[in-house]
Amino acid sequence: MDLDRFPVAFAWTLDCCELGEVVWQTFNAAAVEARVQGVSAPPMSAKGVLVNPVLVLHDLVAQLDRREAPGHTEGTEGFVWVTGVEANPSTATLHANIRDHDLTRFDERKRLVLGAAERVRTLHPGARVEVTIMDTYANIADSLTETNRTAVDLMFTAMERLGITPKPTAMRGGTDGSWLSQHGVLTPNSFTGAHNFHSAAEFLPLPSLEQSHAMVLELISLVAQGRDLGQHCEKSMAQHPAAPDWADGTDPSPTDRRRRGGLSRPARAAAGRRLRVPAGRRGWGELPSTVAREAAGIDLAPGRVPADFLRAEVDGQVVGRVSIRHALNDFLRTIDGHIGYAVGPDFRRHGCATEILRQSVTRLNALGVDRVLVTCDDDNIASARTIERCGGVLENIWQPSTDPGNEPVKPKRRYWIG
Template sequence: MTDVVERFMRYVQVDSASDPDNLEQTPSTERQHDMASVLAEDLRALGCQNVRADEHAYVTGTLGASAGAEGLPALVLCAHIDSSPDAPASGVRPHIVRYEGGALVSGIVDGEVIQTTPEQVPDLEKFVGEDIVCSDGSTLLSADDKAGVAEIMALLARLSANPELPHPAIVAAFVPDEEIGHGASLLKIEELGACGGYTVDGEALGEFNYECFSASEATVSVHGVMVHPGAAKDVMVNAITVASEFQQMIPAWERPEHTCGREGFFHPTDITGSASDVTLSYIIRDFDAAAFARRERTMRDVAAFLNARYGEGTVEVSIRPQYRNMAEKFGPDDQRLIDFALEANREVGIEPVVVPARGGTDGAQLTFRGLPCPNLATGGYNAHSVREFVPVRSLEVTVDMLERLVAKFAVAPASAGE
């Protein structure tokens, strides 16, 4: 195996799923400390300086600049260490499949063939005759984002072993709980000594994001009035009925299953309760700031309408901001982060495609906190699924692309007027 593949196969076997039911603690799971410890040890072995794994499972370390680039600003490369809780994520058993066309079979679980077809992922046709890393089908693979972690680490290993390769100081930053909306929020960016960087947390090779959804989470609490059903006429308010009405008043054509591209959505994610009380959970997404504000207002307007019908306080809506579209904060001084990424992809034979990320990255938080961080692809597919996979070549080419990319920052930018 090449270095990046060996690292990836090793990292995915470290359990590190986050827990959306434990948002008050960072990290949300103790097992993320296990992954943090592994990475801190690997960074030290590569000769990185100021290596730290803190009490919240944030890992940072700096590889010093190559000769002649010592005075230039550091560049951050960031990835997250947690695995998604959306699919089984413990006991990952990766293996390599030689793909010969047709369905890509990850494994057989309880008699069911776990497979991905070209109809589901048209890019599969590009990988005929190549090696692809899959799980055994009983868990996700955790390429999101341990592919990004492995690619960053493999780059650092290459630069450490070949000091003649040009690069500024590289700050590796690995963060917990990205999958549950926390991510880089506690990363101490003022201590990193950098003025920009990249997250490595995308999907298909060549995809590049410097725009993402703005996001919030809405909790809808419905309070019923319960009496004996035999004496309920004109008295009972059934919380289940009111909750159903609330959902039906959210535009059906603006759900995830009916949207794509730059279209935003309302997405109900969870429902609990009884006839007395019901709690609905939603995520709200949009690229446009005005449209995003309209969506949040729609939730409150629906609640107001139902309260006018059933009584004040029947429906309560609480909205928690998650992240904002990082494109709102990119200015002219950040253009080289974009240009260099596009150039580096082309230099390794990948035609880049700039796409708005229909999701969030740690880069959104970092950008709004003053550290602009667009998002690079990892090469993975089917994230958050037991059908997740990543081609071996994609892992390797991404490291080559990162090498070309960091070299561009080893040259001081031209001053105004040059």
């Protein structure tokens, strides 16, 4: 395919997959062809001369671990799969597939096949054994970066708008998007709604097909409206302090009030979408010094940890704020985690929360924090999806009766990123 005739930033494929499945992880794939040239001889004079290529290939297959074949693996486990043999008295050819989601293990399987061929050459010095391994497609995930993941994020946004529950899936196969992604056009796969793919029992429920159609239209709409993350929500978390609260007229949680030193309900900002310091609190002139000292860990109040407090902007307009805690104490490890963020009501469902969280994780990684704890209320579906979109893996759901300050709190979903 001439990609110069397909000048796009990203693409999607529609292939297989049940309702809600999102695929940006596929196998790395290679095709193996092993050719054996034996020595043919009539039975009357075959002793010491005949080299049966079929038996040579038999010994090659015997070198492979049968437990690492498709019938014994699942999920992201890889395999070597012998798919065919062609033979006659003089020559024999074996075809096999190598598959693995992990690139390192994928290369190890290639070396395993080449090593097996080398041992067979030693067993059958009279045979000529040639092995060719050709890569056929790659894992989409290996092409995914912080700067090109718009196509994946838009799929989650579209599903949220349509009320479809996302089901991120590591596909045990590949798509045309695997090849396109490998060649510079990130191409995740959206569902068709079908079941039992590539089988005699394959079927596609009509309601799932309708949802697949709606998904395509929603993705087109998002891009047409300029709401992809590369245009609509390119944010810079300003390297200057924000006010302590998002002034949207909502109460901070009991845990937030305690962490901030008992701050009360903030007054609603006049415009409804900006940060401010309510009357009676410290003025802006004192904040830079205070926040800078907290970030540096200087003169911290009891129970506090070094933290950045930043605001997020889009085209100079404040859309949210974030607290990035450089370390965890017992309270943060149990309930609030490394990152606490909020997005103004007018800017929700535009990918802002995802970008704020992603940049916050990057900031912590730069500080040497490799595993980042992010939490949300168990019933906050939107926040849970945001965290999962950024790679969060659920560890558990904390079930308290009361929090450490004896104030009732909701169960918390605890995710680790990294």
